Amino acid sequence: MRETLEMNGLDDVIAADTVLSDVDGQAGTLIIRGRSLDELAQGSTYEAVLALLWEGLFDDPSRAPAVPALLGRARSQAFERLGQAELRRAQQDPVEALRVLLAQIDDGERLDTALRLVGATAVFTAAVLRLRQGLKPIEPDATASHSADLLRMIHGTPSTAEQVTALDRYLVTVSDHGLNASTFAARVVASTRAGLTSAVIAALSALKGPLHGGAPGPVLDYLDSIGKPEMASGWLQETLSRGERLMGFGHRIYRVRDPRADAVKGALRTLIRAGQVDAQRLQLAEAVEAAALRLLAAKKPERPLQTNVEFYTALLLEALGFPRDAFTCVFAISRTGGWIAHAREQILGGRLIRPRSRYIGPRPQSTLAQPVATSFDAIGPESSRRPPITSAR
Ligand code: ACO
Numbered sequence: 162m163r164e165t166l167e168m169n170g171l172d173d174v175i176a177a178d179t180v181l182s183d184v185d186g187q188a189g190t191l192i193i194r195g196r197s198l199d200e201l202a203q204g205s206t207y208e209a210v211l212a213l214l215w216e217g218l219f220d221d222p223s224r225a226p227a228v229p230a231l232l233g234r235a236r237s238q239a240f241e242r243l244g245q246a247e248l249r250r251a252q253q254d255p256v257e258a259l260r261v262l263l264a265q266i267d268d269g270e271r272l273d274t275a276l277r278l279v280g281a282t283a284v285f286t287a288a289v290l291r292l293r294q295g296l297k298p299i300e301p302d303a304t305a306s307h308s309a310d311l312l313r314m315i316h317g318t319p320s321t322a323e324q325v326t327a328l329d330r331y332l333v334t335v336s337d338h339g340l341n342a343s344t345f346a347a348r349v350v351a352s353t354r355a356g357l358t359s360a361v362i363a364a365l366s367a368l369k370g371p372l373h374g375g376a377p378g379p380v381l382d383y384l385d386s387i388g389k390p391e392m393a394s395g396w397l398q399e400t401l402s403r404g405e406r407l408m409g410f411g412h413r414i415y416r417v418r419d420p421r422a423d424a425v426k427g428a429l430r431t432l433i434r435a436g437q438v439d440a441q442r443l444q445l446a447e448a449v450e451a452a453a454l455r456l457l458a459a460k461k462p463e464r465p466l467q468t469n470v471e472f473y474t475a476l477l478l479e480a481l482g483f484p485r486d487a488f489t490c491v492f493a494i495s496r497t498g499g500w501i502a503h504a505r506e507q508i509l510g511g512r513l514i515r516p517r518s519r520y521i522g523p524r525p526q527s528t529l530a531q532p533v534a535t536s537f538d539a540i541g542p543e544s545s546r547r548p549p550i551t552s553a554r
Contacts, residue, residue: 170413177340177348177511181214181502184339186414191421193337202424207307207332208232211279211498214337218505221272233303235280236310239266240301242281243288251292255487256369258289260362268356270508275501278361282497283307286490287314290483308332311494316482323435324481330428331477334421335470335492337499339414343367343374344496344503351504352514360504365493371408374492378485379408380475383449390448397452401460407453409472421470429477438480446476 183192191198194213201210211232212225242265250258262285266277280301288298291314299314308328312320320328338344347364351357368374387396397407412419432438450468457466478488507514 172413176345176514176516177503177507179340179503179506181499181506182337182339184414186412186416189415189417189420191338198334198420198424202330202334202427205333207329207336207495207498210333210336214498214502215272215275215505218502218509219272219275229306230303231276232280232307233301233305233310235276236284236301236307237280237303238277239281239284240288240298242266243284243298251289253289255286255289255484256365256375256489256493259285259490259493260365260369262289263358263362263365266358268358270354270357270505274357275505278357278501279307279494279497282490282494283311284314286487286494287311289490290315290487291317307494312481320481321435321437323431323437327428327431327477328481330431331425331474331491332495334424334428335474335495337496337502338421340503341373342370344500347500347504348507348511349514351507352511354508357501357504361497361500364496364500368493368496369489374471374489374496376408376469376471377475377478377488377492380472381479381485383408384442384445384475387445387449390445393445393449393452394456397449397456401456407457409475410453410457410468411466412469415467415469416465418467419469422468422473425470425473425477429473429480432477432480438476442479443476446472 181194185191193201193210194216196213205213206229208228209225212228216224250261253261259282263278263281266274266281268274284298284301291298296317299317301310301314305313306325306329309320309325312324312328340348343364346367347360350360350363371379383396383400387393400407429438429443433440433443450472454466454468474488474492475485478491479485483491
C-alpha cells in the first residue's frame with residue numbers, strides 16, 4: 162500500500178499565542194504590538210520599534226528613550242570583536258559570513274545579549290562589505306541612529322537625511338511579521354533554552370532561503386535580464402513556462418497585496434522626491450510588476466498571487482547602495498529585533514516545542530511479507546513535486 166507523504170507546510174496551524182504582531186492575510190494588514198504598520202512606518206525610528214517589540218520581555222528595562230544609546234554602545238562592543246577571522250570571512254557570501262560571525266556572541270537570554278546581537282548584525286555586515294572591497298571597516302558612532310550609522314559604516318561618508326529616513330522606514334517595516342519561517346525557527350531553538358544567539362543564527366539560516374528573505378537579489382537579476390519595459394511580459398511568460406516562480410510575488414498568508422510592499426514603496430518615494438532613484442529603473446520595475454500580476458492571475462486564477470515585500474525592497478536597497486548579495490543581511494539587521502522578541506516570549510511563557518510526525522514507512526513485521534513503498538517512493542522524485550527555484554541565489 163502506498164501512502165501519500167503529507168507536507169502541508171503547517172498551513173493555518175496556530176503554534177503560539179503572541180502579543181507581538183498580527184498578519185491579516187485577507188485584509189492585508191499588519192499590526193505590531195497594537196500599532197498599525199501604516200502608523201509605524203510613517204514616523205517611527207527603528208529604535209522606537211525595537212523598544213516597542215521588547216517592552217516587558219526583559220528583566221532589565223529597555224525603555225524607548227534608553228534604546229538608541231544602548232544600541233549605539235552595543236554596536237561599539239561588536240566592533241571591538243572584529244579581528245583576523247573577519248578578513249577571511251569577508252570573501253564569503255555576506256550572509257554566510259554573518260552567520261559565522263554571529264557565533265562569536267556568547268549565548269545568553271538577557272538584554273545585554275539581545276542588544277549585542279542587534280548591534281552586531283549591522284556592524285558585521287558593514288565590516289564584511291568593506292573588507293571585501295579591500296577597505297578598512299569603519300568604527301561605529303554610538304551617538305548616531307542605527308540606520309545612519311549602518312549607511313555610514315558601509316559607504317564611509319554620511320548619508321542624506323532622505324536616505325536615512327528611507328532605510329529607517331524599511332527597518333521598521335520588516336521588524337516583525339507573525340510566525341514566519343525564520344521566526345518559528347527562532348522560537349523552536351529558544352524553546353530548548355539554547356540562548357538568543359543560537360535562536361538568531363537558526364532564524365538567519367531560515368531567512369536566507371530564496372522562498373523567504375533571499376528573494377530580493379533575484380528580483381534585480383530579473384530587471385537586469387528584462388532590460389526594457391516592453392520586454393517584461395515575454396520574459397516573465399518564458400520564466401513561468403519553465404515552471405519557475407516569480408520572485409517578489411506570492412505569500413503564504415496574504416491573499417491581497419502585502420502591506421509592506423506599499424510601505425517600502427513609500428520609502429522609495431522619499432528617495433525619488435530627492436532625485437536619488439534612477440527613474441528608468443523604477444519605470445522598468447513597475448512594468449515588470451504589472452506584467453507579473455497579469456500573468457500570475459491568468460496562470461493561477463484560483464490562488465491570488467500579489468506583490469510581496471521583497472519586490473520593492475530590491476529597488477530600495479539597490480538605491481541605498483547595498484550590494485544585492487547583502488540584501489538578506491539588511492533584512493536580518495531589522496528582523497533580529499523581532500526574532501529576539503519572539504524568542505523571549507517563548508522563553509517566558511512557552512514550553513519546549515516538540516510536535517509529532519506521522520510515520521508512514523514500513524513496520525518491521527511487514528518488510529518480509531511484502532515490499533512496501535519507502536517514503537521517497539511515496540512522494541516521487543523531487544522534480545515531479547516542486548517547480549525548480551533556479552533563479553535563486
Ligand atoms: N510565482 C509563480 N507561481 C507561484 C508563486 C510565484 N511567485 N508563488 C506561488 N506560486 C504557485 C505555486 O507554484 C503553486 O502552484 P501549484 O499549486 O501549481 O504547485 C501555488 O502557487 C501555491 O504555491 P505554494 O507553494 O503552496 O504557496 P506557499 O504559500 O507555500 O508559498 C511563497 C509562498 C513561498 C512565498 C511563494 O509564493 C513563492 O515561492 N514566492 C516567490 C519567492 C518570494 O517572493 N519569497 C518572498 C516571500 S516574502 C518573505 O518571506 C519576506
